[in-house]
Amino acid sequence: MYPSDILPKVYPKEVTEQATGGDVGSYDEVDEILNSNIFSVMLNRRSQRKFEDREIETWKVEIIYAAADTAPTAGGFQGFEIFNITREETKGKLAMAANNQPYVNAPLVIVFCSNPNRIKMKFSNDILQKFSLQDATLAAGYAQMAAHALGLSSIWIGMFDEKSVKGIINTDLQPSSILCIGYPKKMLLPKPKRKLTDLIHNV
Numbered sequence: 001m002y003p004s005d006i007l008p009k010v011y012p013k014e015v016t017e018q019a020t021g022g023d024v025g026s027y028d029e030v031d032e033i034l035n036s037n038i039f040s041v042m043l044n045r046r047s048q049r050k051f052e053d054r055e056i057e058t059w060k061v062e063i064i065y066a067a068a069d070t071a072p073t074a075g076g077f078q079g080f081e082i083f084n085i086t087r088e089e090t091k092g093k094l095a096m097a098a099n100n101q102p103y104v105n106a107p108l109v110i111v112f113c114s115n116p117n118r119i120k121m122k123f124s125n126d127i128l129q130k131f132s133l134q135d136a137t138l139a140a141g142y143a144q145m146a147a148h149a150l151g152l153s154s155i156w157i158g159m160f161d162e163k164s165v166k167g168i169i170n171t172d173l174q175p176s177s178i179l180c181i182g183y184p185k186k187m188l189l190p191k192p193k194r195k196l197t198d199l200i201h202n203v
């Protein structure tokens with residue numbers, strides 16, 4: 001199976017020229033992943049800060065990006081951009097901009113930025129900013145879930161110096177999160193949460 005056979009299954013809209021090459025899982029492996037139970041993925045995801053020094057297969061990276069692109073966006077305008085960090089040097093700089101959090105140097109590092117300019121709706125700038133921030137955040141959340149379904153782990157980085165990150169990735173757009181993904185050194189158990197009755201406020 002080629003990556004170009006996988007992407008249409010998860011994302012029927014488009015298959016790009018780039019969707020070729022790289023190791024591809026067997027039919028069984030790919031189908032099993034594409035049929036993952038969403039509840040099991042959500043319930044078992046844990047933040048991971050220790051990654052194996054192992055490259056992520058190209059087809060898995062493609063599915064992560066395709067999954068990010070399935071997220072709902074305000075007006076369907078996709079008010080966000082994805083920066084795929086390829087250079088080790090850039091990852092190092094991002095780690096420094098993120099309060100020296102070393103795990104930002106993960107095998108796959110993605111910066112999600114909001115792009116209000118894409119949202120062609122007649123609302124105030126404040127609203128468009130808010131929409132695009134939500135677009136970028138949701139996309140990162142979808143990517144994080146996809147990563148877990150693919151047997152990977154991730155850490156969401158929200159603590160970073162925005163100005164530095166903008167300079168490092170050379171954009172004027174506002175970075176919303178940095179998602180760091182890799183094979184976990186050890187799968188962790190889910191963290192306990194508040195009781196739903198404490199979380200939910202009936203009004």
Ligand SMILES: Cc1cc2nc3c(=O)[nH]c(=O)nc-3n(C[C@H](O)[C@H](O)[C@H](O)COP(=O)(O)O)c2cc1C
Pocket residue numbers: 045046047048101155156157158159160191
């Ligand atoms: C908005 C946001 C910002 C976060 N920023 C960081 C961060 O800068 N560094 C970090 O190590 N974890 C960060 N996290 C991860 C949280 O610490 C983690 O999700 C939380 O402890 C719950 O653990 P869990 O994801 O394993 O359920 C962030 C998560 C979110 C949603």
